[in-house]
Amino acid sequence: MAMERRMWDLLLILTAAPHSSDVVTSALRLSQAMLDRGGSVRVWACGYANMMTQDTFGDTKLPNTRDPEGHYPSPSAVVQRMIADGGGRFGWIACTACSEERGAVHHVPQVRHRSPLRLAATIAGARRTLYLGGA
Amino acid sequence: MSGSTATKRTGLGPPVLCVLDRAHRGAVEAQFFHALYGLLDLHGQFERVDVALRGPAVTLAVEEDEYRPSVRLGTMELDTLPDYRGSVRDLVAEGFTVFVDREAVTALGFAPERLVAGTVLLDSTELARRWPEYDQVWFV
Numbered sequence: 364m365a366m367e368r369r370m371w372d373l374l375l376i377l378t379a380a381p382h383s384s385d386v387v388t389s390a391l392r393l394s395q396a397m398l399d400r401g402g403s404v405r406v407w408a409c410g411y412a413n414m415m416t417q418d419t420f421g422d423t424k425l426p427n428t429r430d431p432e433g434h435y436p437s438p439s440a441v442v443q444r445m446i447a448d449g450g451g452r453f454g455w456i457a458c459t460a461c462s463e464e465r466g467a468v469h470h471v472p473q474v475r476h477r478s479p480l481r482l483a484a485t486i487a488g489a490r491r492t493l494y495l496g497g498a
Numbered sequence: 499m500s501g502s503t504a505t506k507r508t509g510l511g512p513p514v515l516c517v518l519d520r521a522h523r524g525a526v527e528a529q530f531f532h533a534l535y536g537l538l539d540l541h542g543q544f545e546r547v548d549v550a551l552r553g554p555a556v557t558l559a560v561e562e563d564e565y566r567p568s569v570r571l572g573t574m575e576l577d578t579l580p581d582y583r584g585s586v587r588d589l590v591a592e593g594f595t596v597f598v599d600r601e602a603v604t605a606l607g608f609a610p611e612r613l614v615a616g617t618v619l620l621d622s623t624e625l626a627r628r629w630p631e632y633d634q635v636w637f638v
Contacts, residue, residue, distance in 0.1 A: 383523055384523060385524065385525050387526060388526045388527075392569060392571075427530045429538065436574070441527075448573050
């Protein structure tokens, strides 16, 4: 008998690149709104969105020369925090092909690595899929 | 964010006009590290740096008092999102001339009198006539 697959309420396929538009922020806000309603969300990072979760960031951004004492969490710290706070209802998938293509293969350990050959299966594992373009 | 740390001007580089056409290039991931921060951080290396906001970038100079640069993600209140109005005020305070394209302001439905104090509203053609005042024009 086939093992029952977990169904996620929402899958966000995120192809927008960080630092190019505010779509990454929209994806995170949308995820949070879904979590606030009790739903589950996973993000499939496609293309440069895989830069968000590199462990080379550390926990904070580089110093702000105009506010050296300020605290500015890194993108990977934000994603890690959302995964931890989500209690299993927020997940982040790194596309292995996009990551390798960009030499960006050092993801934080909370991120799940997945081949693009499993894209359709990942979509099948979600009740709704939103494709957030912008690459 | 505080704009109190004035950059020391060394003036080695040429006078430059920086033209910004694109706005809103990242929020959660960028925070303070946006194009206007770059200008504020580096302008001391140049004899003079001025800014021309055109297209959607003119919205960075539209004054308003409702938006809070803050978002809640998980248990975190991230209150360090880009504060573009504040950065434009800092540019003005640090001696930049900030030109704002009049056609773009009106085309987007904003009233010219709502711009950040000290910015200079200019017709597109008039802006082009200012180019010879600079050694270089950068499209940021």
